[in-house]
């Protein structure tokens with residue numbers, strides 16, 4: 001198969017979809033890999049390493065997209081990439097379609113097979129291609145939040161760890177999955193007081209065990225959320241219903257009652273955000289204020305640490321990529337239920353229920369189409 005790896009074009013997106021190690025394994029398996037020049041440069045993976053691994057370096061994105069049968073990326077295509085879509089192309093990347101209607105339309109119109117990292121499942125039902133970036137973003141959310149709490153950055157001037165004689169800061173984490181757990185680890189490491197809310201009692205039990213009671217676990221309902229948020233210096237949003245638009249757990253009214261200079265990091269913003277006042281931001285303009293509360297809602301947080309993130313992401317994506325290349329998309333979808341779960345668009349048909357619900361559209365399971 002001919003596999004194309006374009007350079008990312010989203011704001012400050014510095015990760016890359018395949019590493020030189022991945023290229024070597026693909027080439028050894030008989031595939032051809034086209035890498036756009038400088039695609040890996042910001043992840044400290046120069047063209048020479050790709051070339052030495054057997055890739056063909058291609059000068060333009062246009063040619064990578066045109067010549068490849070499967071495109072492997074990191075982020076969902078932005079508008080200026082839609083012109084590259086064509087019938088039969090396989091696109092393996094994050095898509096986050098629920099909140100992005102125009103991208104959904106473009107993939108459907110051009111009959112692209114869109115396989116979304118964030119909805120691929122493993123045999124345990126987990127989301128193996130979302131997990132590594134949630135680990136990164138969860139850990140980052142605390143260091144970003146701590147920086148925005150500094151006066152210089154508009155925050156209320158709270159040191160999360162406190163000092164002897166002064167209480168630590170309050171961190172409230174909503175959603176106790178991968179983002180939430182990793183955020184809790186970092187916040188505890190800094191010495192903050194951590195409250196974690198989830199609407200799964202079983203998950204709260206697991207978290208209580210994992211953290212040995214050092215994190216305050218609270219059942220997520222609007223009463224408890226309002227109280228926790230009003231006491232917080234830093235609120236981290238990490239709620240997910242896979243593939244769906246994120247439910248708004250923190251309302252505008254709750255934000256209005258937060259402490260002035262408190263900080264919100266809504267990691268769930270890539271699925272539309274779980275905080276009503278959150279809107280997507282970029283690494284160029286990462287933050288804004290609502291009711292005196294600083295909001296940081298960057299949709300591609302791991303791009304800030306591309307070397308770590310590219311390695312972590314491709315560790316997880318590579319076995320799926322190899323399978324897609326070996327079998328071709330149709331046979332891989334037929335053989336592997338987890339890959340089939342990743343298919344959001346196929347031959348002009350929307351194939352993911354939660355996206356269909358978010359956009360009030362019809363959908364058909366991909367198993368009925370291949």
Ligand SMILES: NC(=O)C1=CN([C@@H]2O[C@H](COP(=O)(O)OP(=O)(O)OC[C@H]3O[C@@H](n4cnc5c(N)ncnc54)[C@H](O)[C@@H]3O)[C@@H](O)[C@H]2O)C=CC1
Pocket residue numbers: 118130131133134135137174175176177178179180197198199200203220238239240241246247249266267268269270271298299300301302
């Ligand atoms: N902005 C960025 O750069 C990045 C964003 N993300 C996003 O972060 C979000 C969270 O991802 P993960 O932690 O991997 O998901 P996860 O599935 O591991 O965790 C989600 C948690 O939310 C909980 N939840 C669901 N409904 C809830 C409710 N009503 N109240 C409280 N909790 C509720 C679930 O029980 C689960 O524990 C996703 O939208 C993901 O795409 C992930 C990586 C990077």
Ligand SMILES: CC(=O)C(=O)O
Pocket residue numbers: 075094130133134270299300301302
């Ligand atoms: C998960 C995601 O959206 C990201 O890593 O950018």
